[in-house]
Amino acid sequence: MPNDVMISASDLTKAFGSFRALDKINFEVKRGEIVGFLGPNGAGKSTTMRILTCFISPTSGSARVNGHDVFDEPLQVRESLGYLPQRAPLYLEMSVLEYLRFAADLRHLDDDAFRKRAKSVVEVCGLAQVLGKEIRHLSHGYRQRVGLGQALIHDPPILILDEPTSDLDPNEKAEFLDYLKQIGRERTVLLSTHNLAEVEASCARAIIVSRGRIVADGPLDEIRAKSGRVRYVVSIQESVGTGAYRGRGAPPKKSEVEEALSKLDGVKKVGELPTDDRAHMVELISEQDVDLRPEVFKLVVDKGWVMLELHRDSQTLEGVFRNLTIGDERRNRTLTASGQAQGEDDEDDEDAAEDEDEEDEAPAGRPKSATGPVDAKVAKEEAS
Amino acid sequence: MRNIFIIARRDLRAQFNSPVAYVVIGGTMLLLGILFFLIPHMAVQGVAVGGFWEIDRATMDEMFTCLPPLMSLFVIPAVTMKSLAAEKGSGTLELLITMPVRDSEVILGKYVASCAVAFILLALTLLYPFAMFKWPWHLGALDWGPVWSGYLGCVFFTLAAVGVGMMLSSLTESDVIAFFMTSATLVGLYVIGLLAGSLHWGVLGDAMQFVSFSTRYQSFTRGLIDTRALVYFTSVTILCLLVSFRSLESRKWS
Numbered sequence: 001m002p003n004d005v006m007i008s009a010s011d012l013t014k015a016f017g018s019f020r021a022l023d024k025i026n027f028e029v030k031r032g033e034i035v036g037f038l039g040p041n042g043a044g045k046s047t048t049m050r051i052l053t054c055f056i057s058p059t060s061g062s063a064r065v066n067g068h069d070v071f072d073e074p075l076q077v078r079e080s081l082g083y084l085p086q087r088a089p090l091y092l093e094m095s096v097l098e099y100l101r102f103a104a105d106l107r108h109l110d111d112d113a114f115r116k117r118a119k120s121v122v123e124v125c126g127l128a129q130v131l132g133k134e135i136r137h138l139s140h141g142y143r144q145r146v147g148l149g150q151a152l153i154h155d156p157p158i159l160i161l162d163e164p165t166s167d168l169d170p171n172e173k174a175e176f177l178d179y180l181k182q183i184g185r186e187r188t189v190l191l192s193t194h195n196l197a198e199v200e201a202s203c204a205r206a207i208i209v210s211r212g213r214i215v216a217d218g219p220l221d222e223i224r225a226k227s228g229r230v231r232y233v234v235s236i237q238e239s240v241g242t243g244a245y246r247g248r249g250a251p252p253k254k255s256e257v258e259e260a261l262s263k264l265d266g267v268k269k270v271g272e273l274p275t276d277d278r279a280h281m282v283e284l285i286s287e288q289d290v291d292l293r294p295e296v297f298k299l300v301v302d303k304g305w306v307m308l309e310l311h312r313d314s315q316t317l318e319g320v321f322r323n324l325t326i327g328d329e330r331r332n333r334t335l336t337a338s339g340q341a342q343g344e345d346d347e348d349d350e351d352a353a354e355d356e357d358e359e360d361e362a363p364a365g366r367p368k369s370a371t372g373p374v375d376a377k378v379a380k381e382e383a384s
Numbered sequence: 385m386r387n388i389f390i391i392a393r394r395d396l397r398a399q400f401n402s403p404v405a406y407v408v409i410g411g412t413m414l415l416l417g418i419l420f421f422l423i424p425h426m427a428v429q430g431v432a433v434g435g436f437w438e439i440d441r442a443t444m445d446e447m448f449t450c451l452p453p454l455m456s457l458f459v460i461p462a463v464t465m466k467s468l469a470a471e472k473g474s475g476t477l478e479l480l481i482t483m484p485v486r487d488s489e490v491i492l493g494k495y496v497a498s499c500a501v502a503f504i505l506l507a508l509t510l511l512y513p514f515a516m517f518k519w520p521w522h523l524g525a526l527d528w529g530p531v532w533s534g535y536l537g538c539v540f541f542t543l544a545a546v547g548v549g550m551m552l553s554s555l556t557e558s559d560v561i562a563f564f565m566t567s568a569t570l571v572g573l574y575v576i577g578l579l580a581g582s583l584h585w586g587v588l589g590d591a592m593q594f595v596s597f598s599t600r601y602q603s604f605t606r607g608l609i610d611t612r613a614l615v616y617f618t619s620v621t622i623l624c625l626l627v628s629f630r631s632l633e634s635r636k637w638s
Contacts, residue, residue: 016638052481057636078484085482089475091394093401105390106483150479 004031006053006158006188011061014212019046023212024061031157034184037192039209040325046086048209049162053083062164066158079107082156086163088147088380092136096127096146103150117153124179125149128176128278142165144171152183159189165198196317206317210325223320229268231313232284232292234261237306239278240338248304254280260299266290279308332362387485391493392500395467399501408462409505414456416509419450442524444513448534448605451509452541452597455502456570460542461563463501464549467494468628469562481632491629495550502542506535530607537604540617541597545570547624554628574596 007029016024022044024272029035039045050056054064063070066080090099090128099357100121122128125145132137135146144167151159165173180189180202193199199206199220206223208216217222236257240246252260254272257280262270273281286292293310300307398452399405421436436446471477480490517526556562577596580589593599600613 026629050478055478055482055635075484075486078482083479085475085478087475089479091398091476092474093398094394098397102390102394103483106387106485109385234395 005029005064005303006031006033007063007065007190009048009052009063009374011063011086012051012058013060014044014056015050015059020212022051022058025209025212025214027207027214027217029190031188032185033205034180034191036198036206037190037209038194038196038206038321039192040194043209043325044212045209046162049083049085049160049190049192050247051173052077052160053081054078066286071078074234079156080156081160082154082157083149084144084147084151084161087166088140090135090143090146090150093134095132095134096138096149097131099146100149100153103153107154109154114153117155121149121152124152124183125177141169141172144242145172157187159183159187159191161189161191163164163192165193173198196321200317206351208321208324215324218318220317224317229285229287230292232296233273233281233309233311233313234280234284234288234300234307235275235281235298235309236300237308239277240279243306245299247306252280252303252305257282257305260303261296264292264295264299266292266295281309289300388493388496391485391490392496395494395497396500399463399466399497404466404630405501408459409501411506412459412505413508413528415454415540416447416450416512419454420447420512442517442526444526444531444534444577445605447509447512448530448538451506451538452545452601453571453574454595455505455542456545456574456597457567459502459505460498460545460549460570461566463498464546464553464566465559465562466553467498467550468553468632469470469556470559473557473559487632488629491507491550491625491632495546495625495628498550499543502546503539506542510535517609527607530605534605534610536609537613540614541601544597544617544620546630547621548573551624551627551631552611554631570597577602 005028008027010026012022012025013020025044025048028341034335037045037048037251047056051058051070054070054077057071065077068076068080070077093103094102100118101114104117109117110323122131127142127145127149130142130146135143138146144164148161148164151161165176168176177198180191183189184202191199191203203220204217206216207214207224236252238251238254240251258270258272261267261282261284264284267284268287269285271283271285273283275281284292284296291312293312296310297307439446469478471480477490481487484526513526513528513531515521516523548569549562552565552569553559553562556565573595574597576592577598577600580592580596585592597617600610600616603610603613604612
């Protein structure tokens with residue numbers, strides 16, 4: 001049913017002078033979907049959202065929101081969506097209630113409807129304590145809540161939120177994401193962020209943009225699998241422990257472990273992970289379709305080592321994100337590096353490492369071994 | 385139509401929520417009083433005569449001579465700088481425009497609100513002739529004809545001047561720049577007429593007098609309702625509003 005497509009963009013292009021902020025973007029968002037719109041700063045997230053809300057016009061291409069063309073029927077488009085721009089720019093001299101009232105007036109809600117909606121918005125956004133306060137006296141977190149409140153006041157079928165959680169504290173964030181899941185059941189939500197944990201917590205689907213192009217679009221699992229690689233973590237006892245089973249012979253050296261593992265079929269890369277002195281922890285990267293766990297087990301048994309841990313995970317979203325968009329960051333750094341010459345040795349080193357790693361295009365690259373897995377771990381912890 | 389009213393009402397409240405409107409209106413009233421009673425001013429012919437007490441006539445002429453320059457200098461720039469420039473700067477315009485409103489409704493709503501503040505000031509100045517010639521004082525028999533025509537002139541002058549202010553406000557994102565540009569433009573438009581009137585500059589002088597607000601406005605103070613001036617002020621208003629509208633729309637393409 002075509003009616004189920006709430007937002008669609010086809011060949012959307014926006015050029016600011018010679019700079020292409022968006023380059024032929026195509027995507028669709030269906031009813032009831034919560035879609036995370038991801039990308040580094042300056043990738044074109046806000047530009048896309050501004051086009052969808054008819055604040056700016058595309059240079060070429062078209063977009064439809066709720067069946068209305070953003071160019072020909074801007075009023076109908078705006079009526080069917082609630083929009084929260086970045087950093088929630090509100091009228092500071094108004095009180096929260098006045099502001100909600102103003103938003104409702106412009107949406108042509110009558111008194112009864114306003115009272116009903118305001119009640120639910122206040123409840124959902126947690127505004128009861130600040131209703132009478134002037135917005136200028138509110139913290140950024142509360143301003144963001146008010147911004148969300150005005151976007152929801154007319155109960156729109158579509159919500160477009162530009163970095164809605166950027167100023168919230170961790171509790172507020174968690175609450176907001178819970179709430180988002182709740183309202184997302186009957187609404188369509190397009191939410192931009194660069195916090196990946198948030199996307200993992202609230203969205204089933206993500207669109208990743210980089211330099212004005214879509215580099216990935218699909219369910220999170222698919223995107224994770226997009227890199228086509230699987231990561232294993234193996235941990236081998238390093239010193240004779242206190243346990244009953246101590247293995248055969250002397251505990252292995254780090255180089256022995258790495259060498260033996262790298263000789264297994266299907267292993268593309270072996271890297272060391274930081275641990276204490278009781279164990280060697282090693283990560284293996286392999287292709288998607290081979291399962292290395294039996295091989296690893298057999299190897300450890302044959303050698304008579306003690307295995308403390310073995311697990312497999314697909315690459316985290318963070319890793320994929322870095323792979324897909326790292327070119328952006330590298331470009332930024334190259335400019336700085338050429339401008340400021342030496343001075344920043346650390347950054348230059350990192351740059352060089354990235355250059356080696358990332359010479360081939362997106363999916364084939366991988367995060368730097370020094371920081372990649374650590375980041376991934378952090379992301380996993382945040383997500384859980 | 386309804387949206388224009390809603391936007392205008394919000395803007396008007398915002399104006400009176402900040403001290404700017406009070407300071408500007410209060411300050412102008414005070415200055416007007418000082419200029420009217422105490423300071424000798426240049427009459428139309430360029431001859432210095434005294435303040436109200438020295439003229440020794442029941443006339444409000446001097447108030448109408450002082451009002452437009454004061455409004456050009458402070459009131460209208462202060463009122464219009466907020467309307468678009470400040471909103472663009474703080475980003476609130478994005479939220480307003482992405483509501484289901486037309487760009488033209490935003491411009492007109494803000495124009496109406498700015499005009500309303502200026503009209504409130506004009507209405508307050510009515511206190512002067514009433515207090516002096518009706519109640520509580522009776523300083524003579526005032527000819528009310530030129531007073532009403534003077535107010536009509538002020539109203540049309542205000543409509544055009546607020547238009548100019550809106551236009552300049554729509555072209556920048558800084559309210560300070562908007563203030564000074566508007567102030568300079570309006571004072572300039574006022575002064576060139578006076579200059580051209582006293583320095584006989586031929587065609588250039590005629591052209592300056594043609595565009596100047598002061599030459600258009602002066603006949604009203606003498607009790608003349610000049611339809612050419614009405615048409616001129618209305619045209620300037622419409623032109624400026626169109627430019628503001630286009631300038632607001634241009635965000636889409638830049």
